[in-house]
Amino acid sequence: MSPKIVDKEQKRLEIVEAALQVFGRKGYQGSRMSDIAQEAGIGKGTIYEYFNSKDELILAIFEGLTWEYEQLLNQLAESSQPPLEAILGSLTQLLEEVDEYADLTPVCLELWGSRLLSESLGLREKMSDWFERLSAAYARLIVKGQQKGTIHPEIDAKALARTLVSMIDGILLHYGLFRPSPSFFSKQEKELERMVRRALQL
Amino acid sequence: MSPKIVDKEQKRLEIVEAALQVFGRKGYQGSRMSDIAQEAGIGKGTIYEYFNSKDELILAIFEGLTWEYEQLLNQLAESSQPPLEAILGSLTQLLEEVDEYADLTPVCLELWGSRLLSESLGLREKMSDWFERLSAAYARLIVKGQQKGTIHPEIDAKALARTLVSMIDGILLHYGLFRPSPSFFSKQEKELERMVRRALQL
Amino acid sequence: MSPKIVDKEQKRLEIVEAALQVFGRKGYQGSRMSDIAQEAGIGKGTIYEYFNSKDELILAIFEGLTWEYEQLLNQLAESSQPPLEAILGSLTQLLEEVDEYADLTPVCLELWGSRLLSESLGLREKMSDWFERLSAAYARLIVKGQQKGTIHPEIDAKALARTLVSMIDGILLHYGLFRPSPSFFSKQEKELERMVRRALQL
Amino acid sequence: MSPKIVDKEQKRLEIVEAALQVFGRKGYQGSRMSDIAQEAGIGKGTIYEYFNSKDELILAIFEGLTWEYEQLLNQLAESSQPPLEAILGSLTQLLEEVDEYADLTPVCLELWGSRLLSESLGLREKMSDWFERLSAAYARLIVKGQQKGTIHPEIDAKALARTLVSMIDGILLHYGLFRPSPSFFSKQEKELERMVRRALQL
DNA sequence: AATGAATGAGTATTCATTCAT
DNA sequence: GATGAATGAATACTCATTCAT
Known part of the structure; x- marks a missing residue:
């Protein structure tokens, strides 16, 4: 005070x-x-x-990210949109906020990839946890959509959800590393949305 | 000799x-x-x-990968399959060979993410080049499919192709880092194939 | 004030x-x-x-010790006891006050041994001076005793006095470092007294 | 080889x-x-x-000392001299070899006194052990002498032995720190010998 | 007078690379 | 060709001291 x-x-x-x-x-x-x-x-x-250390500094940075990430999960859980729209909305949101974290992409890769650091910082586990939770949220929405009859019934919800997470991560990483032009990236967004929509729809 | x-x-x-x-x-x-x-x-x-150096050692490793990669590009170019099948086949092949390189995934991330190394080794450029070429190959196939009327005509070939590349990279990275069980990964493969097929089809 | x-x-x-x-x-x-x-x-x-500094702080501590020490020297000089008893009394007193300073023993060693500190603080010189003055006081008493015929005439007063000082210092150091039980230390005191008495007597 | x-x-x-x-x-x-x-x-x-470290370096130095010290203990144990002479001989020997280690005296004090170092190196324990063993050897000789009737029967062997060890250590420390002239130190040696001889004799 | 946030000099240790054998 | 002993650049972290408030 x-x-x-x-x-x-x-x-x-x-x-x-x-x-x-x-x-x-x-x-x-x-x-x-x-x-x-x-x-x-x-x-x-x-x-x-x-x-207390360089490590603690990087952890503080990641805590900021964690916080943003929790927001996303909460929004997903509380969303009143139809499941399909909720998923597409979440993907779109991730892609639109991409510039906020893009500078950190290489650092994430460096830390994530480095056995030494990743393990001492508990990063691998933390990341694994993030992805699992996001994946579980998507899976729940997919199941809900299947029950409502708005999402294709033959889809393996968990497998697709986890695949979506990996996919979106790949797209974010490539954005951070290769920095496509905004106009091109916006086309990619549209194609991604179309793809996911068609994949999920009946 | x-x-x-x-x-x-x-x-x-x-x-x-x-x-x-x-x-x-x-x-x-x-x-x-x-x-x-x-x-x-x-x-x-x-x-x-x-x-001559530790760096050169890692470059030699990447040259091995490059060679494998060139094979893939050649197969894609020379494939006599219909475009849609060629693309799906290429994705499937990448996913099936995943175990060969999975151990190297963290190292790739580490090097890729490390500004210092990535730039001194010319890795960033090299990777960018790889992905662009694969993307171009996919784009060519998509266009061909559109001309034949087997692939949806509204698709932006380049944007979708580049998105496919990022996606598949994300899936491979997550495989290398989190090692899903073979049975789960095979379900993911199926969902990915279904998704891409539906995205490309008319 | x-x-x-x-x-x-x-x-x-x-x-x-x-x-x-x-x-x-x-x-x-x-x-x-x-x-x-x-x-x-x-x-x-x-x-x-x-x-003004950490060094000055340690000097202040040592000044406290110096003051106690001056007391001892004064008592020795002004003592009206027979020389032999005065010496033995002084030794006994040092041993009995041992607990007061025992906690500081390791610090004394640390400072005393550290060239850097010991010299910058002028400790070496100061300690040397202390011991010389105590030694001189003992030597005077020994000579007095020899003149009175109560102390063995063949003794080299200065050499024995300086030896007594080193000895007693050794005993105090070992007390501070190894903390013998009170009962054992009291036996040691008795043996020391007997030894010194027999050494000095005719 | x-x-x-x-x-x-x-x-x-x-x-x-x-x-x-x-x-x-x-x-x-x-x-x-x-x-x-x-x-x-x-x-x-x-x-x-x-x-592997600065610590290991100092430990190597101390191992050299340990070796010399073991020699002394062995000589004491195997000595065929009468107990009184064996003890006096051992004291004399320590005093005569004093120059070999005198340069190390301040370092010993520094390490010995420094809580931090002394404990991490296990020095305190090691030193305690040394002194106890030397003390025990002296005590055995004193008891033997008492049994033979050459050493005063009222002496508390353990207490005197431990006192002798502290004393001699004090004398060696003061030698290393204050470097008396050889002629004076030789007088001190004589007085010490006389003192110990008279303390032990009947 | 009292404070504690800010400072930066000082040092053990690692490891890629060299080169004498 | 093969070796591994020798090298020294490079860097996180501590803590006595200062000084603005």
């Missing part, structure tokens, strides 16, 4: 922001703590007043 | 093989040159008789 | 006391200024209102 | 020797690995080919 606390939280955010910039530019291994400090306009030691 | 040259090439392959094992087990950053030497049953210095 | 001054001196003492506790628990190198501040229930910066 | 192994052992010794020099000059904390490397005329990294 005291102004000090406000400052502390503000500064913590500033440091995370700076870290995001630097990690996005140089990758995790390629970024030195002093780079991040410089980007934040503070001294190297100051970072350690707010984070 | 003097016996010396045969030896050289043979040993080169053995080293690449050992590197594959070790990278698959410990990741790229996590593997020391001495680990690879030990796995290959040779001295650390000997690796440098065949490769 | 304005109340401010009283406060200052009081607080200074409190800080020294806290430092004693913390140094005793964690050693000199192992104690952070913030530990001491916390123990004293004040802010880190406040210590620097009373002491 | 191969020349490489001989070199390795030789070099290991050279590094220990260099470390001894540097630690003796600057203390443990005050010595940087690069100082030791420079003293040994090798690269910094080379030290790590022979020792």
